[in-house]
Amino acid sequence: MMLKHRILLLLLLQLTLFLALCPSSSPRQEPTAMRISCGSRVNVHTKPTNTLWYKDFAYTAGRPANASRTSRIVPPLSTLRYFPLSDGPENCYNINRVPSGHYSVRIFFALVHDPNFQNEPLFDVSVEGTQIYSLPSGWSTKDEESFAEALVFVSDGSVSTCFHSTGHGDPAILSIEILQVDDRAYYFGPQWGEALILRTARRLSGGGGKPEYDEDYSGDHWGGDRFWSPVNTFGQDSDLAISTEKSIKQASVSPNYYPEKLYQTAIVSTDSQPDLSYSMDVDPTRNYSIWLHFAEIDPRTKGEGQRVFDILINGDTAFKDVDIIKLSGDSYTALVLNKTIAVNGRTLTITIHPKKGKHAIINAIEVFEVIPAESKTLAQEVMALQALKNALGLPLRLGWNGDPCVPQQHPWSGVDCQFDRTSSKWVIDGLSLDNQGLRGFLPIDISRLHHLQSINLSGNSIRGAIPSSLGTITGLEKLDLSYNFFNSSIPESLGSLTSLQILNLNSNMLSGRVPAALGGRLLHRVSFNFTKNAGLCGIPGLPTCGPYLSIGSKIGIAVGVVVVFLLIVVSLIICWKRRQNILRSQTVAARDAPYAKARTHFVRDVQMTRNHGFDNSRIATENGPNLLS
CATH class of the missing domain: 3.80.10.10 (Ribonuclease Inhibitor)
Known part of the structure; x- marks a missing residue:
């Protein structure tokens, strides 16, 4: 019995230790996402994913208008914001309260739904002070040219996207997306970092049937909801598309989180043309980071050494003796290869050349232009x-x-x-x-x-x-x-x-x-x-200045002027008071005049009477006896 208790206690201790060392399974935090429906006065939800687009308020100047969508891949939004040249040659969206981190910034363009406007404006786009894109002529008819996308680092809590007129119509913006991605997304070597911006030049899904986003692929949100343009062939009758329903290992993993479905389709070369070759136009004298995606989904290739090929970029061998199963560890397992190169010409060509086995294979291609981030103004x-x-x-x-x-x-x-x-x-x-x-x-x-x-x-x-x-x-x-x-x-x-x-x-x-x-x-x-x-x-050619007065003299004069002014004011007040008193006295005298006059007459009469009696008495006294007789 004691032995059973000891065994039970030991198992309990092991379980406690396991739970203590086991990492927490709490759900991972969702990445920050900010989507703006330009020109909209209300928040908008779009189908089929019920995506929230915030209303366009207090971000920029410009003018709202109805939008005419340019392609089937743009978000189903009905408004835009355009920027007439009369309002200035550059206009910016300044989006604040963006947490520091690594972000995919994507701007969709559209046309103003008004026949009076030029159909297709051409303008430049910058993100965080660095120009990333110039709209080419004909952009409104090509899916992959109807938006600009770049990976940038944000450290000051805000993102600025600006649109610069080039004199060819008014810039018109349908939407702006700021989507957080992993801090080390698309790391390509020691040169990678905050001093660089990666602009999406091309993103292809081999063997795909229609344009897809990560969201359509049920991809991880930390992937940034990338857009994948389908390509079913690299040339007429030289390759074919294949697909599988089997699950793909090592697909949606950090830091890029590629959707599993991306590796379930591929392009394979044929006997008539063993090489697979893809070419695209690029700007010369630029650096490009190329990401190549592989998974061995061809059932004809079952083990190591059965398919080996070289990868050439503009004729130079970038990867030698690539064996997908050997490098990935198994069939139906994702493999990503990256190479960053300088391109001198105007064409970028990727060639897959078989060395063992007759056919080449590729699942997807990503090409980024590497742009040095501009230092900002102080x-x-x-x-x-x-x-x-x-x-x-x-x-x-x-x-x-x-x-x-x-x-x-x-x-x-x-x-x-x-x-x-x-x-x-x-x-x-x-x-x-x-x-x-x-x-x-x-x-x-x-x-x-x-x-x-x-x-x-x-x-x-x-x-x-x-x-x-x-x-x-x-x-x-x-x-x-x-x-x-x-x-x-x-x-x-x-x-x-x-x-x-x-x-x-x-x-x-x-x-x-x-x-x-x-x-x-x-x-x-x-x-x-x-x-x-x-x-x-004070100088030759100008009038002569008066006597120079020091600051003390100027202050003394100012004080004297103030004192004299006060004395004048006091004197005027005294004179005014005295005048008022005189006027008041005259008024009182005028009011008492009749009484004073009557009293004066009475006094005078009394005095005269007294004087008259005195005189008669004196006469009587002096002449009294004679008068009596």
Whole structure:
């Protein structure tokens, strides 16, 4: 009995240890997915997968319109957003709150459903400041050209996709998808990383019957819902399509998570043409990463050594003696081979040449263009330009959306850029916005563009004072603010710009003395122009300034003026009070006049009566006896 208890206890301990060491089977987190139905005012769900597309709100400018779908593979959405050239040459979707990670960004294009619009606009597309695609003529009739897709890293919480007009119609965007993929998806070697973008150039499913997405294949969501274009043959009568219903091992695995169904069809060469060869057009002098997919699903090949072949890319052997069963470990097992090469010409050709066995086989092909990610413009300088844009009321036609310096093919109008090796960022070294109808004022934020060497804002309608902060741009060599409406005085700080060679402040409304530090440099081979400012003085060619007063003297005069003014005010108040008192007295006197007059007459009568009695008494006294007798 004791032995049984010990055995039971031992089994219980083993079970506890197993459960402790066994990894958790909790469900894996779903990847982040953000889909936008461009131009839509409400959220949309599309069949057959009930996919959610968010409404298009507060992401960009442009104008909503009804969409005309270009191909059968685009999402079944009914609206789009287009960007007239009058609204600017570049427009961007800025999508925030995107967690840091690795993402597949896909943009679908469409046509405006209006006969008055040009049927097929041609424009450039950039993601995160890097141009990834230029729409070719005829894109609206080809499935694989009706969208642009790229793998990018996101580290700042936002994704920016921009559309750049090339003068051939207004860009029109049907939808934008931002789909998270594995952090090491499509790793191809030491050069891979955040400094590179992989643009999908072609993705083919051999032997497939119709266009399919990963979702259609019931693929893992971490694959990024890739689109696979079917190809049933690489040439007339030179190959055939085969398929199987058997399951494929090692298919949907990290980091790329290819759908199993991708390996259940393939193209196999025939006796008449043993080689399999596929060619596609590419841009010259670019790097391309090529991913080749194999699974031995041909029942005629049962073991190692029965099918061996070389793989050539543009005539050079990329892989030698490929034996699918040997490399994958078994039949019906996925094998992926990758090679990244530089292509000098305009054609990329992949050839599979059998060495053992008569036939070649391939299941799928992926080709990515490897694009160096552009370094962005220094963030504080971008914010300074945005402040300048708002303060000067820049017209829409100038654009100023996205990044000022990248893509390098589409910098902002009127902005000159220079790459700063210290910060590995682009900086602004010139502003040329003369005669652009600018209004408003020049903000102090312009001093944050501390790499500026040249500023030309002449011929506009800019008002207000010249900001003293300009004096902190130590490398400034040219400052042209002529033919505007600047007022007030010239800042003393401009005198500290020792690199300044050209200063044009003529034809404004400036006043006061020209700073001594500027006036003293007129003999040092510089070009300064202060003319046609009625209030300026102090240098040859301008009126002579009055006596110079120190700051203390100016303060003393100001205080004296204030004191005199206060004394005048007090005197006026006293005079006014005295006048009011006089008027009040006269009013009272006028009101009491009848009583005063009557009293005066009474007093006078009494006095006269008294005087008359006194006189009679005196007469009587003096002459009394005679009068009695």
